[in-house]
Amino acid sequence: MAVDVLVIGAGMVGAACAYFCAGAGLRVAVLERGGVAAGTTSGGEGNILVSDKEPGAELDLALLSVRLWRELGERIGADRLELEVKGGVVVARTPEALTGLAALTARQRACGVAAVDVTAGELPALEPNLTPDVAGGAHYPQDMQVQPMLAAAALLRAARDLGATVHTGTEVLGFLRGRAITGVRTSAGDFAARWVVNAAGTWGGEIADLAGAPLPVLPRKGFVLVTEPLPRVIRHKVYTADYVANVASDDAALETSVVVEGTRAGTVLIGASRERVGLDRRMSLPVVRGLAAGAVGLFPFLADVTLLRTYLGFRPYCPDHLPVIGPDPRAPGLVHACGHEGAGIGLSAATGHLIAQALTGVAPDLDLTPFRPERFAA
Numbered sequence: 155m156a157v158d159v160l161v162i163g164a165g166m167v168g169a170a171c172a173y174f175c176a177g178a179g180l181r182v183a184v185l186e187r188g189g190v191a192a193g194t195t196s197g198g199e200g201n202i203l204v205s206d207k208e209p210g211a212e213l214d215l216a217l218l219s220v221r222l223w224r225e226l227g228e229r230i231g232a233d234r235l236e237l238e239v240k241g242g243v244v245v246a247r248t249p250e251a252l253t254g255l256a257a258l259t260a261r262q263r264a265c266g267v268a269a270v271d272v273t274a275g276e277l278p279a280l281e282p283n284l285t286p287d288v289a290g291g292a293h294y295p296q297d298m299q300v301q302p303m304l305a306a307a308a309l310l311r312a313a314r315d316l317g318a319t320v321h322t323g324t325e326v327l328g329f330l331r332g333r334a335i336t337g338v339r340t341s342a343g344d345f346a347a348r349w350v351v352n353a354a355g356t357w358g359g360e361i362a363d364l365a366g367a368p369l370p371v372l373p374r375k376g377f378v379l380v381t382e383p384l385p386r387v388i389r390h391k392v393y394t395a396d397y398v399a400n401v402a403s404d405d406a407a408l409e410t411s412v413v414v415e416g417t418r419a420g421t422v423l424i425g426a427s428r429e430r431v432g433l434d435r436r437m438s439l440p441v442v443r444g445l446a447a448g449a450v451g452l453f454p455f456l457a458d459v460t461l462l463r464t465y466l467g468f469r470p471y472c473p474d475h476l477p478v479i480g481p482d483p484r485a486p487g488l489v490h491a492c493g494h495e496g497a498g499i500g501l502s503a504a505t506g507h508l509i510a511q512a513l514t515g516v517a518p519d520l521d522l523t524p525f526r527p528e529r530f531a532a
């Protein structure tokens with residue numbers, strides 16, 4: 155049976171697209187070559203951040219997402235997503251870093267971000283176990299977190315309750331087309347649809363190639379360290395001010411910044427590394443050691459805490475650090491929702507919402523021009 159929308163990929167972004175499209179009354183089928191959250195959604199942390207974004211299109215998307223995640227928490231249930239509005243704390247280790255951070259918070263406040271400058275003396279009230287060796291910081295009460303795999307599964311379940319179908323173990327191999335795209339060819343047969351949404355994350359470029367409408371999505375590798383479960387000794391997502399610069403960097407070489415956070419499950423997650431080394435899944439002890447040392451620098455008590463495991467994932471990186479969202483004029487019928495780099499969990503809610511608006515002819519809540527797929531052509 156033909157549906158209105160085929161969503162390729164059952165990661166966080168595909169799940170959000172399926173949920174919002176089904177909620178808008180569209181008939182939806184999700185096609186996933188592995189299982190639910192088989193891609194980068196199982197390799198990241200799950201923060202929904204406004205704090206790490208400079209004013210511009212991505213911050214606008216993040217602000218919309220924060221609002222939508224709160225609504226999802228109420229509608230689906232915060233427990234089913236492990237949604238926690240715990241806030242973020244950014245720490246400046248030097249007076250120079252603090253000056254830069256204060257300038258960023260001022261720019262963000264002008265865009266509607268709740269960003270509170272915090273003195274070094276005020277930081278222990280937010281994070282009692284933080285090193286005293288800091289110049290100051292900022293508190294972002296809007297930042298929140300979900301458990302990405304749970305959240306993707308919960309949104310897919312909610313989409314199914316709205317009539318969507320989910321086909322795991324189904325690899326998309328090519329497109330069916332007349333004048334426009336009319337469906338896809340898969341390992342489990344053909345699927346017909348009016349629109350095909352490319353939510354294949356880091357593999358979004360491969361799907362775009364199959365449709366003859368290339369997109370430069372590349373993998374940007376990152377490790378996460380997981381400690382043994384602890385009582386709630388780290389209350390926020392805490393990271394150093396240089397993290398924002400690393401996120402925005404175009405360098406292919408290894409970059410690390412210190413990111414530490416407690417989770418509802420009690421484990422502490424430690425990041426963040428970024429490097430463009432293709433899909434190389436090898437473990438790197440120097441990177442893991444560097445991240446652990448950075449975390450101990452911020453929270454000295456972690457020196458006596460045991461690491462349970464490390465894992466890694468590949469962020470879907472576009473050269474201008476913006477995702478690709480919206481219909482592709484080069485391949486009518488094809489719609490993209492990919493390339494969200496290190497923010498795809500957070501930005502998924504707004505992405506799914508905007509895709510549903512685009513496919514139902516509703517004026518979008520945000521201008522999609524900065525995210526248009528053909529912007530790389532030149």
Ligand SMILES: Cc1cc2nc3c(=O)[nH]c(=O)nc-3n(C[C@H](O)[C@H](O)[C@H](O)COP(=O)(O)OP(=O)(O)OC[C@H]3O[C@@H](n4cnc5c(N)ncnc54)[C@H](O)[C@@H]3O)c2cc1C
Pocket residue numbers: 162163164165166167168169185186187188189190191192193194195196197198199200201202324325326327353354355356357361374375376377378425466467468469470491492493494495496497498499500501
């Ligand atoms: C170390 C690390 C930390 C991170 N931390 C955060 C964070 O704190 N907050 C945040 O917002 N983001 C974070 N991210 C980024 C985030 O994880 C990604 O942006 C997000 O998971 C992308 O989701 P997605 O659904 O687009 O892609 P994916 O989860 O990769 O889903 C794409 C799916 O498409 C499927 N697929 C691919 N090709 C085909 C095909 N031909 N046929 C069928 N299916 C196909 C794949 O199997 C996959 O399941 C982090 C990433 C890393 C690596």
